[in-house]
Amino acid sequence: MAGVTDFVFRGICKELGADVMVTEFVSAEGILQADERTRKYTEFSDAQRPVGVQLFGADGRRMGEAARKIIDWKQPDFIDINFGCPVNKVVSRNGGSSLLKDCPVLASVAEGVVRAVSDQVPVTAKIRIGWDASSVNAVEVARILESCGVAAIAVHGRTRAQGYGGEADWSVIDAVARAVRVPVVGNGDIASATDVLRRRDETAVSGVMIGRAAMHSPWIFREARHALDARDEVPPIGLEERWELVLRHCRMAVEWRRYGDERHTLTAMRSRLMAYCKGFPGARELRQRLCHVISIAEIEDLAVLSMSRAETVCIGISG
Numbered sequence: 001m002a003g004v005t006d007f008v009f010r011g012i013c014k015e016l017g018a019d020v021m022v023t024e025f026v027s028a029e030g031i032l033q034a035d036e037r038t039r040k041y042t043e044f045s046d047a048q049r050p051v052g053v054q055l056f057g058a059d060g061r062r063m064g065e066a067a068r069k070i071i072d073w074k075q076p077d078f079i080d081i082n083f084g085c086p087v088n089k090v091v092s093r094n095g096g097s098s099l100l101k102d103c104p105v106l107a108s109v110a111e112g113v114v115r116a117v118s119d120q121v122p123v124t125a126k127i128r129i130g131w132d133a134s135s136v137n138a139v140e141v142a143r144i145l146e147s148c149g150v151a152a153i154a155v156h157g158r159t160r161a162q163g164y165g166g167e168a169d170w171s172v173i174d175a176v177a178r179a180v181r182v183p184v185v186g187n188g189d190i191a192s193a194t195d196v197l198r199r200r201d202e203t204a205v206s207g208v209m210i211g212r213a214a215m216h217s218p219w220i221f222r223e224a225r226h227a228l229d230a231r232d233e234v235p236p237i238g239l240e241e242r243w244e245l246v247l248r249h250c251r252m253a254v255e256w257r258r259y260g261d262e263r264h265t266l267t268a269m270r271s272r273l274m275a276y277c278k279g280f281p282g283a284r285e286l287r288q289r290l291c292h293v294i295s296i297a298e299i300e301d302l303a304v305l306s307m308s309r310a311e312t313v314c315i316g317i318s319g
């Protein structure tokens with residue numbers, strides 16, 4: 001996820017039980033120009049494997065070259081192609097979800113990447129269910145991708161027109177999973193371990209992909225792992241554990257140095273910090289303060305304040 005699944009956050013998700021992760025998407029041109037930002041986006045450690053690097057672009061030959069280059073450069077475990085991004089900047093350059101409207105170009109991109117690298121690593125793809133409600137074509141797209149040699153397909157159950165609103169349509173995801181032989185990973189609105197079990201039991205998917213829920217609660221991976229292994233439920237995550245993770249995330253990001261010094265790193269992380277606050281007592285006020293933080297010491301103070309207020313609320317209620 002762009003702006004989210006950087007090196008540090010992927011490390012946290014792995015620790016908490018994520019099985020397979022994908023980098024923030026990068027443009028084929030960014031890789032071919034080897035620019036500094038692209039290097040940052042594609043960084044990962046061996047402990048994070050299996051990791052895929054996700055590429056977007058509309059030119060099969062350039063995408064193939066970029067895939068080869070990233071393999072020489074980083075040896076990822078697989079290459080993932082983005083056919084789902086709804087953002088105008090990407091769509092207007094014929095990348096991401098715009099290719100759902102143009103199956104011949106979509107096929108040429110998939111073929112270009114498969115031809116270039118499938119003797120070295122598997123090539124996977126991420127799609128949406130279609131461009132808009134009147135052109136839902138995920139089954140057709142998935143069959144094309146399978147015939148191009150794509151080894152697995154992740155399906156986000158929304159159209160491009162939906163953006164991130166409305167509900168993911170898991171009936172289309174299920175239809176895709178039944179239509180192709182390659183593994184299909186379902187994606188959209190998984191917010192708990194219960195959701196993971198439900199989608200496993202009610203659809204033909206081979207796995208699920210978790211996006212936004214991990215931004216405020218990366219523990220979802222641990223909970224899902226326990227549920228899938230039929231182990232006891234993980235006790236609910238307390239406020240103290242949440243703050244400990246927020247602070248550890250900040251410290252690791254500052255140490256990583258890819259966003260600059262402490263001030264720049266925390267500025268870059270503000271939207272992440274705000275996401276973590278979902279469900280915290282006094283979340284509204286906290287968010288207002290977090291959007292100005294420039295040091296870890298300030299976040300430490302906010303954590304102490306937030307935990308003492310929560311205690312006061314509890315004492316108040318029990319008294």
Ligand SMILES: Cc1cc2nc3c(=O)[nH]c(=O)nc-3n(C[C@H](O)[C@H](O)[C@H](O)COP(=O)(O)O)c2cc1C
Pocket residue numbers: 001002003004023024025054082084085126156164187188189190209210211212213
């Ligand atoms: C901030 C943000 C960035 C995202 N970046 C990417 C991306 O780079 N590549 C991708 O395939 N999907 C990206 N997505 C989409 C998610 O992977 C996922 O498909 C979508 O959020 C639906 O799943 P969810 O309901 O579990 O969040 C992004 C989503 C968000 C909210």
